[in-house]
Amino acid sequence: MSSFIYPSDSGNPNPKPRRGGKETDTRPWFIASVAVTAILAAVLIWHIVYSYTLLNSFKDRELAIERSSRKLLLYAETMKSAALISTASGDLQWKKKYSATRPKLDEVLQKIPSLTRSDRVRELTGRIRNNLEEILRIESRAFDLVSHGDKKEASRLLSGWRYTKNQLKFSARTRNLMDIIQKRIRERTSFTKTRIALFGVSGGLIFLIFSWAVTIRNWKIHVKRKQEAEEKVALLLDNSGQGFLLFDETLHVDPNYSLECRHMFGRDPSGLPLTDLLFPEGGPDADHFAKTVCNLLHETDDFKQETIISLLPDRFSINGRHLDVEYRPVPENRMMLVITDITENVRLESQMADEHKRLSFIVTALENKSELLDTIDRFEDFLCADHDPPSARERLRSGTDSEIFRMVHTFKGLFNQFEMRHTGECLHQTESFLADLKRDRKPADRQDLFKHLPASALLEALETDRRILRESLGEEFFSGKRSLAVPAEHYRGLMRSVQEMIHSPETEGRQHEKLKSLLEKLERMQYVNIKTLLGRHAEYLKKTAAQTGKTIHPVKIEGPDTEVDPQKLGPFIASLVHVFTNALVHGIETPEEREQAGKDEKGRIFCRTELGKESLTIRVGDDGRGIDRTALAKNAVEAGIYDRDQVKHLADPELLHLIFSDAVTTTTETDRLSGRGIGLEAVLFETQKRNGRVDVVSREGRGTEFIFSLPSGACAANPGLPGLGEWPDPDDGNRSRLEANQ
Amino acid sequence: MNSLSVMIVDDxxxxxxxxxxxxxxLGHRIAGTCDTGKKAFEEYSRLEPDLxxxxxTMPDMDGITATREILSAHPDALIVMVTSHxxxxxxxxxxxxxAKNYILKPFNRTKVEEAIEKVREKYPSL
Incomplete structure (x- = not known):
């Protein structure tokens, strides 16, 4: 396996950083190599000089011996001649010359042994000395004989065998000595030269070996550094949380890839065809991909290459993971893939989308409570026709295929309107199933469509949706139905009757008072404590907090017990769910972030109501991160609401107000923009519909507060205000909507 | 910025x-429109638009074939595909x-502008 993987990837993911690269410093090695080279060179030179000096002194000594030998020969010859002439002529004058030479000879003879330590030379010198002594003795005798006038005997002595033998031996040995000296000089010179040469060669060799060692060492350090650098890059890539891999025109993955690729693909991708990794199922898409990428690698036109890359699939689902893929052409006809695992993002997105759908469903349910509950009743009746009296069942059974089909279709439409997606989806499948059935069946079976209805599945789906409502709004949402939905018309009628009676000129005095009291009671019957309405959001946040990974203190609804008209205020209060959810999802930071910011780990979301003389104020806020104004401005520019200059000159309240625009906040960047996502436009709409206003106060890092002010026309606690006693015209909502749109 | 003469081919x-x-x-001029690939080829030769x-997908001749035909006769033609995901x-x-670029449906002003600007960057003579 070779990869970008650091060798210690399994054991030590955090290797200690090196200290200054000291161990890889080459300077001491360089200095050492220079020093050793210098010492070697010095030793070599010294040795050569020393050897030559030694050689020269040796030569001087040996040549002195040679010279002495020559002198010996000369002196001996001189003395021999003097002795011979003297014996031949009988002239003793020659003895003087002889005697004058004798000390020189002795001196030379003494000197020779001191000039050498060679045993052989000394031995030879000793023999020469013996020969000379013999010669000198004979010559001395000859001179004695001459002085006695016995020339003849002297001459006989000097020409005798003994004299001649010693003379010959002396001469031969002296010449031999000279030869030996010459030979010694030659040998010594040759030896010294050889030794110097050997020394030089071995010095050179040592130097060479040392240089190699240093070079190899430096090369190793270089390689090690390069490896370390590569390992560091690999470490960075392996821990970047992204997958990096290379492939060439054969589409086989290069053995060098980042560790994350193995996790992403669930196997070692080295050498595998890219299409096998990205398209485990194969198919025509894989073939197209392979063909396109191959062409792409040979494409020389950058613009074309870039255009085609932008068309390549950039998201893959592999082994249950969602991968985001970027394509980067690299030299040598290769391409690099940068892969990001976005599984968690996709999951969160889908969770957010589900949550959005759920909230939207709840708001719709609150807004259309009675219609929704009626529809559910009718749907249950339709499905449970089996349990109904035979007449009802027969009525349904006798319905034609088209009627059954149409009813399914109608219910599908209705439930989709109410955003009950489980039921809607199940009805959609039922519809498709029935359509297929209808198309394939024989005419004889025409009346049997009803029995093919998957009633239990549909009831299950309905129950799932109902459970969502029950969890968010409580059981009373269903139980409250009878007193609101069905009797409401009667109730309205009664209210109108009482109002008419109050204003009737026939009504007088005490009766008038009684009627007013009755009207008040009637009004109170429909009113709900605002805390109860807002409390649902608090309950909801408690449940949602865990899903978002945030922790919050329980949300308390503070303020006076104000009774409000749910018919008027209900949709508005329901829409506040977006404000609460946004505070939780986008406002409150994660516990880690809060801890880092020095805040209480648990976030605080608060809600306060205040009832003034003319208005009801609801404050919803959090102590979270606040709104990121820069991101908001950027999004507003991107959404085309303002241009760059305009946005710069916006006052802060105006800028913050942009948060209510879906166009701004539903761009892809929304979720990163400290938040305020989806649905705030709906809140603004509901507020404006009631002639209310909303202010946003936000401080970065400190939190955001939404302050809603509504005319207190919907509050029973302040019955003197306009609008309290008047039942809203059914068209009011539409008109307000139009106004708001205008 | 120069105004371009644009021919739109779409059924x-x-x-x-x-x-x-x-x-x-965006300040461009519509040189002409046509609803089939076959007409596109004829119209291109007549109108010689900039873009x-x-x-x-069109009746009688699809966009790819039309693109190929136009380019074989007019290699300098600048064609931008309009397509869905x-x-x-x-x-x-x-x-x-x-083809020089593409516009993904659903498109808006920004998308169209970006697609044209990209082609302009590549072919400054436009």
């Missing part, structure tokens, strides 16, 4: 209308055949 009247109005707001937007592979074929 959907709605798309033609939407594209035309966007092109006009063509080409739908992919599901047709990526077809667009790749078109780009490989010589």
């Amino acid at each position: 959907s009247a709605t798309t033609v209308q939407k594209l035309s109005s966007i092109m006009e707001t 063509v937007t080409m739908d992919i 599901g047709q990526r592979q077809v667009v790749i074929d078109a780009v490989e055949a010589g």
Whole structure:
């Protein structure tokens, strides 16, 4: 396996950083190599000089011996001649010359042994000395004989065998000595030269070996550094949380890839065809991909290459993971893939989308409570026709295929309107199933469509949706139905009757008072404590907090017990769910972030109501991160609401107000923009519909507060205000909507 | 910035209308429109527009074939494909055949502008 993987990837993911690269410093090695080279060179030179000096002194000594030998020969010859002439002529004058030479000879003879330590030379010198002594003795005798006038005997002595033998031996040995000296000089010179040469060669060799060692060492350090650098890059890539891999025109993955690729693909991708990794199922898409990428690698036109890359699939689902893929052409006809695992993002997105759908469903349910509950009743009746009296069942059974089909279709439409997606989806499948059935069946079976209805599945789906409502709004949402939905018309009628009676000129005095009291009671019957309405959001946040990974203190609804008209205020209060959810999802930071910011780990979301003389104020806020104004401005520019200059000159309240625009906040960047996502436009709409206003106060890092002010026309606690006693015209909502749109 | 003469090839009247109005707001001139690939080839030779937007699926001759035909006769033609997400592979074929860029449906003014600007960057003579 070779990869970008650091060798210690399994054991030590955090290797200690090196200290200054000291161990890889080459300077001491360089200095050492220079020093050793210098010492070697010095030793070599010294040795050569020393050897030559030694050689020269040796030569001087040996040549002195040679010279002495020559002198010996000369002196001996001189003395021999003097002795011979003297014996031949009988002239003793020659003895003087002889005697004058004798000390020189002795001196030379003494000197020779001191000039050498060679045993052989000394031995030879000793023999020469013996020969000379013999010669000198004979010559001395000859001179004695001459002085006695016995020339003849002297001459006989000097020409005798003994004299001649010693003379010959002396001469031969002296010449031999000279030869030996010459030979010694030659040998010594040759030896010294050889030794110097050997020394030089071995010095050179040592130097060479040392240089190699240093070079190899430096090369190793270089390689090690390069490896370390590569390992560091690999470490960075392996821990970047992204997958990096290379492939060439054969589409086989290069053995060098980042560790994350193995996790992403669930196997070692080295050498595998890219299409096998990205398209485990194969198919025509894989073939197209392979063909396109191959062409792409040979494409020389950058613009074309870039255009085609932008068309390549950039998201893959592999082994249950969602991968985001970027394509980067690299030299040598290769391409690099940068892969990001976005599984968690996709999951969160889908969770957010589900949550959005759920909230939207709840708001719709609150807004259309009675219609929704009626529809559910009718749907249950339709499905449970089996349990109904035979007449009802027969009525349904006798319905034609088209009627059954149409009813399914109608219910599908209705439930989709109410955003009950489980039921809607199940009805959609039922519809498709029935359509297929209808198309394939024989005419004889025409009346049997009803029995093919998957009633239990549909009831299950309905129950799932109902459970969502029950969890968010409580059981009373269903139980409250009878007193609101069905009797409401009667109730309205009664209210109108009482109002008419109050204003009737026939009504007088005490009766008038009684009627007013009755009207008040009637009004109170429909009113709900605002805390109860807002409390649902608090309950909801408690449940949602865990899903978002945030922790919050329980949300308390503070303020006076104000009774409000749910018919008027209900949709508005329901829409506040977006404000609460946004505070939780986008406002409150994660516990880690809060801890880092020095805040209480648990976030605080608060809600306060205040009832003034003319208005009801609801404050919803959090102590979270606040709104990121820069991101908001950027999004507003991107959404085309303002241009760059305009946005710069916006006052802060105006800028913050942009948060209510879906166009701004539903761009892809929304979720990163400290938040305020989806649905705030709906809140603004509901507020404006009631002639209310909303202010946003936000401080970065400190939190955001939404302050809603509504005319207190919907509050029973302040019955003197306009609008309290008047039942809203059914068209009011539409008109307000139009106004708001205008 | 120069105004371009643009020819729109699309069999959907709605798309033609939407594209035309966007092109006009961007300051370009509609040289002509046509609703089939075959006509596109004939019209191109007649109108010689600066730029063509080409739908992919059309009766009688699809956008890719029309693109190929126009490019074989006019190699310098600048053709931008108009397409939906599901047709990526077809667009790749078109780009490989010589189309210069593409606009993904649903499009808006920004998308169209970006697509044209990219072609302009590559072909400054436009």
